[in-house]
Amino acid sequence: MVTIKDIAKTAGVSHTTVSRALNNNPLIKLETRKKIKKIAEEMNYVPNFNAKSLVNQKNYMVGLFFSSIDQGTSSSFLVDVITGIHAVLDESYSLSVEGIDEIRALEQINFQRYDGIIIMSQSDHDEAFIDFVKQQNIPFVVLNRPLEDSDIINVLANDAEGVTEAIDYAIQLGHERIAYIGGKDDFRSSNERKQGLIISMKKNQLPINEDYFFKGDYSIESGFEEMQNILQLSPLPSLVFCANDDMAIGAMRAAAEQGYQVPKDISLIGFDDSKLVAYLNPPLTTVHKPVKKISRTGTELLLRMIDGEDISPKQYRVKTHLQVRQSVAPVEN
Structure with a gap:
């Protein structure tokens, strides 16, 4: 088996330099890193992660925990x-993906297998799990949902602000x-997005009609079913805002089945900006939530925490933006 020392001998550098180069250490010049990586590739070098783990006292495993994998x-x-x-x-890192709602007993989780934890929190019901993780003295971050605890690293988008921007846009086009x-009532995102809509309507002095508010569960099916109910309203809304893109897809299908054209007869706005919606007919206007950027950040x-760094500030907001496409039309008087 080829070792780091073999690569060092061929490259004419120390084994420390080789190790740093293979780990993309910025202390090693880019040109040197490329040269060493090329030699390693030519020699069919395979990293020994078990040995690396023993040296660094790391498991090279990150745990990703969602509120729920199946629901929402x-x-x-x-x-x-x-x-x-x-x-x-x-x-060198492996990623383990789990659903918090599938955990039967918190005490049975083996936190020793993880170097750090990422909690993608959608529900307030996650608080017990978050509190338990905090007690384990393990690096962790909470993404997607705002926390009251200012000591926890928290990265999220401002969902309400994104919806307010979207509804302001619709109102400017004449929608009243x-x-x-x-979405699901126990998901913070659903409540925030509803609040964003209400903020815009109040700001623009439009009446809040509770008969126009419907509850889905973030699934395509619920968007389809609730849109069928909306299409029975009189007067018919000129625009429907869906709290995620999947429900907007279902809503668009329901409208088409009942002979309504989007946006000629009724306009639609979604939330998330998933890849699919740019290819719908018509392409969906939606709020872009930078999920990848939130996850990257x-x-x-988390990796900086694993390396022992003290992180400050604790809360990071990633901005949303409205992605305008063809599913919203101006209201004709």
């Missing part, structure tokens, strides 16, 4: 989170009768 976590959201994390983790399809902060 869309496949696109899951993929974006994992993609963002893997953009930061090098090949606006319906809302929300959280992972970068």
